[in-house]
Amino acid sequence: MLKQFLNLKLSQKLSPQQIQLMKLIQLPTQAFEQRLKEELVENPALENGKDEEELYEKDEFDNNDEYDDFEGSENIDTEINIDEYLSNDETPDYKLQSNNYSDDDEERETPFAESISFHQDLINQLNTFILTEEQRYIAEFLVGSIDDDGYLRRNIQDIVDDMAFTQGIYTDEKTVEKILHIVHELEPSGVGARDLQECLLLQLKHKTPTEYVELALDIIANQFDAFTKKHYEKLLQKYEITQDRLKKAIEEIEKLNPKPGGAFDSSSRVVEQIVPDFAIRIVDGELELTLNGRNAPTLHVSKDYQDMLQTYKVSRDKSQGQKDAVQFIKQKLDSAKWFIDAIRQRQETLFVTMNAIMHFQQEYFLDGEETKLKPMILKDIADMIGLDISTVSRVANSKYVDTPYGTKLIKEFFSEAMKNDQGEDVSTLEIKKILKTVIEEEDKRKPLPDDQLAEILKEKGYPIARRTIAKYRELLDIPVARMRKKI
16 A cells, blocks of 8 residues: 655755865866866866965855746746956955965976886897897797796797787797797896796896806805795705805895886885975974965956946847857856865865864974874864765875875875773884884894794884784885894
């Protein structure tokens, strides 16, 4: 049986403008500049300039509805106060300037150097070898199968089958192995290796033969498992050598590159430049926060659009074409005004949020000692400034601040709290810093296991479980004790 009844409920929906504002807040400086350029292209009513800016003067509403009377239509919502979109040229320039925009904030483009790819460089090197047409095809196919780290991670038989099916080249494993030896002669040395052991061997064979290089070759070729597990005592007994000789052989191995292709890639890759969104300076013992001027563009509504509105306003005979034009102009002006307002809200949100973080972590920003970072979560800052936690998260996740101690990612200042032996809340960042220091100062011949690290931190006033030590060690990208061992 169907029943009809009323049900009251509260629901919150974000308007398209609010969603766009949240997206603007999330953008770092460089992405924001790109978004700004896109908006300037899409909206002809919006212009960028340093000498003028759109004013928001709310004049008395003009109830002139002449342009609403479109033939064959109902009362379409096109009412606009034209005066609201027209600038007052008598406004002094100083009121239009942003107080955190510096003349030094020039937009500078980084020149990019054109470079060839890793695989193209290998193919170019093949031109120095005398090869038959078939051998060249096989060599180029092998080079194309090498990954970005410089490894050939495919089975030779699979490569033989693949060439037959896709290239129509019929060969055998012995021939491919022979051509692979030629690929192994290419630079950087170690390229084309099928595993780490072969990669290290190829690099050692390219080095000038010495007593220690020969020993390193023997270790990698015949005692690779013992070497990777750092069973140094076993190696000393096997080769009947002194610790000094083994240490020098290991130093030769440590000089090698486990990812030969990565070395080429990193040298040719364009380095991404980090543009700080904020800057913190210490002036007369006080912290001073500034927002990057590139986040504060001066925008204004196009004078041409204002002139068109002015012409329509004073015109007595308003044609259908003029009414359509006013409808279009209204949409573009509304969009331009909203975008200008959204940018101002973005500036205010960024500044207020970072200012709260700066004052919360004032002790750290004054002397740069990481152990003085206080426990701080998103809710702490959200409560201070009266904004939603998600808004604070958008500011913190992708923004950088230039401090006297380097450029920092803002989200790195956030951490949970733990109790020390005095019952005081301390930041997990402080504990990680102390843990890292303890490991750096340990005797590398006898690295400290996690349970001993837990005991040391407990003596320092931080009662932490062994499993928590293991968690923090992994977050710091520090290996287990056995892998930290040196001779």
